[in-house]
Amino acid sequence: MAHFDENAKPFSQKWLDERLAVSTLKRVLSTEYWIPKNINFLWAMGMVLAATFGLLLVSGIMLLMYYKPDVNLAFDSVNYTIMSEVGYGWLWRHIHGVGASVVFLIIYIHMFVGIYYGSYKRGRELIWLSGMLLFVTFSAEAFSGYMLPWGQMSYWAGMVITNLFSGGSLEAYGLVEWIRGDYVPGDAFLTRFFMLHVLLLPLVIIGLIVLHFGTLRIPHVNNQDGEEFDFEEAAELYKAGKVKESKVIPFNPVFLSKDVFVMGIYFIFFFYLVFYHFEFAMDPVNFDPADGLKTPPHIYPEWYFLWSYEILRPFSKDLGLIAFAIAQVIFFMLPFLDKSPNVAPASRRGLFKYWFWIMLVDMIILTFMGKLPPQGIWNTIGLVAALLFFALWIALPIITKLEKKL
Amino acid sequence: MADNTKGRRDFMGMALGGFTALGGIGALYAMKRTWDPLPSVKAAGFTTIDVSAAQENVLNVEKWRGKPIFVLKKSKDMKPDDRDVIVGSDRFLVAVGLCTHLGCIPAYAADEHKFKCACHGGEFDASGHQIFGPPPSPLEIPPFKVEGTKVVLGEEGPEYKKMKEAGLTA
Numbered sequence: 001m002a003h004f005d006e007n008a009k010p011f012s013q014k015w016l017d018e019r020l021a022v023s024t025l026k027r028v029l030s031t032e033y034w035i036p037k038n039i040n041f042l043w044a045m046g047m048v049l050a051a052t053f054g055l056l057l058v059s060g061i062m063l064l065m066y067y068k069p070d071v072n073l074a075f076d077s078v079n080y081t082i083m084s085e086v087g088y089g090w091l092w093r094h095i096h097g098v099g100a101s102v103v104f105l106i107i108y109i110h111m112f113v114g115i116y117y118g119s120y121k122r123g124r125e126l127i128w129l130s131g132m133l134l135f136v137t138f139s140a141e142a143f144s145g146y147m148l149p150w151g152q153m154s155y156w157a158g159m160v161i162t163n164l165f166s167g168g169s170l171e172a173y174g175l176v177e178w179i180r181g182d183y184v185p186g187d188a189f190l191t192r193f194f195m196l197h198v199l200l201l202p203l204v205i206i207g208l209i210v211l212h213f214g215t216l217r218i219p220h221v222n223n224q225d226g227e228e229f230d231f232e233e234a235a236e237l238y239k240a241g242k243v244k245e246s247k248v249i250p251f252n253p254v255f256l257s258k259d260v261f262v263m264g265i266y267f268i269f270f271f272y273l274v275f276y277h278f279e280f281a282m283d284p285v286n287f288d289p290a291d292g293l294k295t296p297p298h299i300y301p302e303w304y305f306l307w308s309y310e311i312l313r314p315f316s317k318d319l320g321l322i323a324f325a326i327a328q329v330i331f332f333m334l335p336f337l338d339k340s341p342n343v344a345p346a347s348r349r350g351l352f353k354y355w356f357w358i359m360l361v362d363m364i365i366l367t368f369m370g371k372l373p374p375q376g377i378w379n380t381i382g383l384v385a386a387l388l389f390f391a392l393w394i395a396l397p398i399i400t401k402l403e404k405k406l
Numbered sequence: 407m408a409d410n411t412k413g414r415r416d417f418m419g420m421a422l423g424g425f426t427a428l429g430g431i432g433a434l435y436a437m438k439r440t441w442d443p444l445p446s447v448k449a450a451g452f453t454t455i456d457v458s459a460a461q462e463n464v465l466n467v468e469k470w471r472g473k474p475i476f477v478l479k480k481s482k483d484m485k486p487d488d489r490d491v492i493v494g495s496d497r498f499l500v501a502v503g504l505c506t507h508l509g510c511i512p513a514y515a516a517d518e519h520k521f522k523c524a525c526h527g528g529e530f531d532a533s534g535h536q537i538f539g540p541p542p543s544p545l546e547i548p549p550f551k552v553e554g555t556k557v558v559l560g561e562e563g564p565e566y567k568k569m570k571e572a573g574l575t576a
Contacts, residue, residue, distance in 0.1 A: 159508075160510065163508045163509040177443055178442060178443075179441070181441060181442070181444070181447070182472065183443070183471040183472050183473060184471070184473055186447070186472060188443065188444065192441070292469075292472055293467055293474045294511065295511035295512075295513075295525070297513075298525075299510065299525050313526055315540070316540055316542070317542040318542070373524070374526055375527065
């Protein structure tokens, strides 16, 4: 056993250090976790996401106390009990609903910032992969949560998305019925998605967040110029008091003050939505109770899934499923498809700068087409945008291979 | 001596690994079975529909195993089809009312004698054949048995078996 100071007062700094190494923890996790100086506000999105996840967790716990996972009770427990009876129940629901939608906006920004600055490249592949795993798990979390109010959109989204697992012409209906626990989405379906939403998936997400933070530790955060430098050397300079000469700053309290500022701006926007425009995250169709005998005239997912939903639509069933499946996982491949040796902002690279903006615009077009009804010209634009999406991924290794070393 | 210890350790390792794998497989099987549909869900399988009062070209939607069932009495101007369910002298379309693409319920346009699915634009004719859009197959025909003027869903009658052998049900 280690040596303990008998004179240390219980719960004093020394007493805690001897039992918990609190000083070491603080150093490793905050005051000596080094962040490059030349990064802009877009690097604060990670902490914005962590804070939003915290809000989702707290509001979710509040909702969980009154929600009833039963097909006969779920709709009213949300739309009557929580919204009208529970004190401030509406607040938790609006925070939860708006948070679930906005978290995807921030995730997409976080992802595209990483793509723009090449933060997924050489040495940082695991940061990218763990981040993509988080994205996929968040998607499953959002989908399972969308089921719970058991409105019309919940029911039919459940129907359509679980039917994806029939595997097209493979006709794997057994698998669909196994996932649902019934021939159609019913009680078994609701209760198991409830379990996934409130227990299993949040556990996975928390684990993945820890992993995602862990993957940052060795390669460190990228910076605005993609510059590679010796973090230990820079840290020594900082610790020696040469703060100006050093290229790094400690995460806490120096960089965190910037994070907190960005979060402050973000929360103004967030709570503006919560209090004045919560309806943007609440589809009106979902205020009709689920009815297995009536499909709403036009069904669509929430905005953050529209681009991949649109990739499914213009093709035949099998081709559509394959395209959809590829679209779900292709971003995982990014570090391996980008063959360029450069870690630099897209603007300083070769054809990649066009690739980046075309990809972004194409995904925005797919998003709009996914929301519009599948008719006439929209079908054609959707098809072209979907084909362009795949063409871009095929082109990526070729155009990045051509890139000259900076 | 050293070799002997290694042999023992390897044996212990393999024995432990073997039992762990066995327990793991057992646990996975139990989890798989837990997610299977309950017996009560599987048993709620029969629905009887009386079609004697049906009107021509008016779509009736019944419910069987939670799914909508389209029952459409064909009028004289509609093409007869091998998939029609014949009750007495009348021809009926009896089909699961879920689009074979991703499972939405198509709406019936009575004047055009067509089913149109809003979700992905699929269309079916009055015999349930896909005529436009992404659906890969005709509307599925549920197991049925004709009893007088009644159709029992969930039971495979001789007419259904004949259709199934001819590959017409899906």
